[in-house]
Amino acid sequence: xxxxxxxxxxxxxxxxxxxxxxxxxxxxxxxxxxxxxxxxxxxxxxxxxxxxxxxxxxxxxxxxxxxxxxxxxxxxxxxxxxxxxxxxxxxxxxxxxxxxxxxxxxxxxxxxxxxxxxxxxxxxxxxxxxxxxxxxxxxxxxxxx
Amino acid sequence: xxxxxxxxxxxxxxxxxxxxxxxxxxxxxxxxxxxxxxxxxxxxxxxxxxxxxxxxxxxxxxxxxxxxxxxxxxxxxxxxxxxxxxxxxxxxxxxxxxxxxxxxxxxxxxxxxxxxxxxxxxxxxxxxxxxxxxxxxxxxxxxxx
DNA sequence: GTTCCTGCAAAAGATTTGCAGTGAC
DNA sequence: GTCACTGCAAATCTTTTGCAGGAAC
Numbered sequence: 135x136x137x138x139x140x141x142x143x144x145x146x147x148x149x150x151x152x153x154x155x156x157x158x159x160x161x162x163x164x165x166x167x168x169x170x171x172x173x174x175x176x177x178x179x180x181x182x183x184x185x186x187x188x189x190x191x192x193x194x195x196x197x198x199x200x201x202x203x204x205x206x207x208x209x210x211x212x213x214x215x216x217x218x219x220x221x222x223x224x225x226x227x228x229x230x231x232x233x234x235x236x237x238x239x240x241x242x243x244x245x246x247x248x249x250x251x252x253x254x255x256x257x258x259x260x261x262x263x264x265x266x267x268x269x270x271x272x273x274x275x276x277x278x279x
Numbered sequence: 280x281x282x283x284x285x286x287x288x289x290x291x292x293x294x295x296x297x298x299x300x301x302x303x304x305x306x307x308x309x310x311x312x313x314x315x316x317x318x319x320x321x322x323x324x325x326x327x328x329x330x331x332x333x334x335x336x337x338x339x340x341x342x343x344x345x346x347x348x349x350x351x352x353x354x355x356x357x358x359x360x361x362x363x364x365x366x367x368x369x370x371x372x373x374x375x376x377x378x379x380x381x382x383x384x385x386x387x388x389x390x391x392x393x394x395x396x397x398x399x400x401x402x403x404x405x406x407x408x409x410x411x412x413x414x415x416x417x418x419x420x421x422x423x424x
Numbered sequence: 425g426t427t428c429c430t431g432c433a434a435a436a437g438a439t440t441t442g443c444a445g446t447g448a449c
Numbered sequence: 450g451t452c453a454c455t456g457c458a459a460a461t462c463t464t465t466t467g468c469a470g471g472a473a474c
Contacts, residue, residue, distance in 0.1 A: 155473050157429045176464080191431040196464060212357050214413075216439075217463070233407065244405060252397035257416070260389060262378065264418035271402070273409040300448050302454040321439080336456040341439060361464075362438070 141222045142168040145207050152205065159194035172243050173211040173219035213241065213270050235275035242275050286367045287313040290352050297350065304339035317388050318356040318364035358386065358415050380420035387420050
C-alpha cells in the first residue's frame with residue numbers, strides 16, 4: 135500500500151525530474167491532496183486551503199491540477215454534476231472507484247478485485263489498448279439507505 | 280431488444296402519463312435521439328437539428344434533456360471533456376458503456392455481460408442500493424490503435 | 425539574471441434562468 | 450381561455466488564458 139507522504143515524495147521526484155521548480159501554490163495543493171484519500175474539486179481545494187490559512191489563487195490550483203494530471207500524478211473523477219474532482223494517483227496502480235449518493239451527493243470510495251478482473255478480461259476481448267478505466271455507481275449511501 | 284420507435288413511444292407514453300403537453304422542440308429532440316444509438320451533447324443536438332432544417336433553441340434542448348433525465352428516459356454520459364452527452368435509456372435495462380479514444384476523442388460503445396455480472400455481485404457485496412452504473416474506458420480506438 | 429510560478433482579472437465555454445410570445449388542450 | 454412550451458437574451462458557473470510582478474535556481 136502506498137501512503138500519503140509516499141505520494142508527496144513521488145510527486146516531487148517526478149516533477150523535479152521533469153525540470154519543474156517548486157512554488158508556493160504547487161506545494162500547498164500537493165500537501166492538501168496528500169492528506170486526502172478521496173476526490174476534491176478545484177473549488178473545494180481552494181476553500182480548504184483558505185480555511186487552513188493558506189489562500190491560493192484558483193487559476194493556480196487549476197494549473198497545478200493540470201500539471202499533475204499530465205504526469206499521471208492525479209486521477210480525474212467526474213460523477214455527473216459538471217465538476218471535475220481530483221485525487222492522488224498512486225504509482226503502484228492500486229485505485230478505487232466511487233459510489234455517488236443520489237440523495238445527499240456524498241462520494242463513497244470502494245474497490246473490488248472482481249470488477250478489476252472483469253475489466254481486464256473485457257480489455258483483452260476488445261482488442262484495443264485500454265490505459266485507464268473509471269466506474270461510477272449511483273444509488274444511496276449507508277446514511278441515506 | 281428495444282428498438283428506436285419503441286423508445287420514442289415509451290417516451291411519449293411516460294410524458295403524457297405525467298401530464299406533459301407536446302411541443303415542437305420536445306418532439307424534435309426526441310425524434311433525433313430515437314435515431315441515434317450513441318450519446319450526443321446538447322450542442323451536437325442543436326447542430327444536427329439545424330442541419331436537418333429543424334432549428335431549435337439551445338435552452339429548449341437543455342430543458343428537454345433535463346425533463347427526459349428526470350424521468351429516466353435518457354442516460355447522461357460524461358467522459359471527462361466537460362460536456363454532458365445524452366442517449367436513449369431503454370426501459371428493459373439493456374445498456375452499453377463507452378471507450379474514449381485519447382487520440383481522436385471518438386466515443387466507442389461496447390457492452391459486456393461479464394462486466395455487468397461483476398457489477399451486480401459488487402452491488403450485493405456493498406449492501407447499498409445501487410440504481411445505476413457507468414463505466415468509461417480510456418485508451419485508443421481501432422483507427423488510432 | 426533568467427526563467428518559471430503565482431495571482432488577479434478577463435475570457436471562454438457549458439448550462440441555467442427570466443420573461444414575453446406562441447401553441448396545446 | 451388557461452397554462453405549458455419555446456426561444457431569445459442575460460445570468461451563472463466552471464475552467465482557461467493573458468499579463469505583470471515575484472520567487473526559484
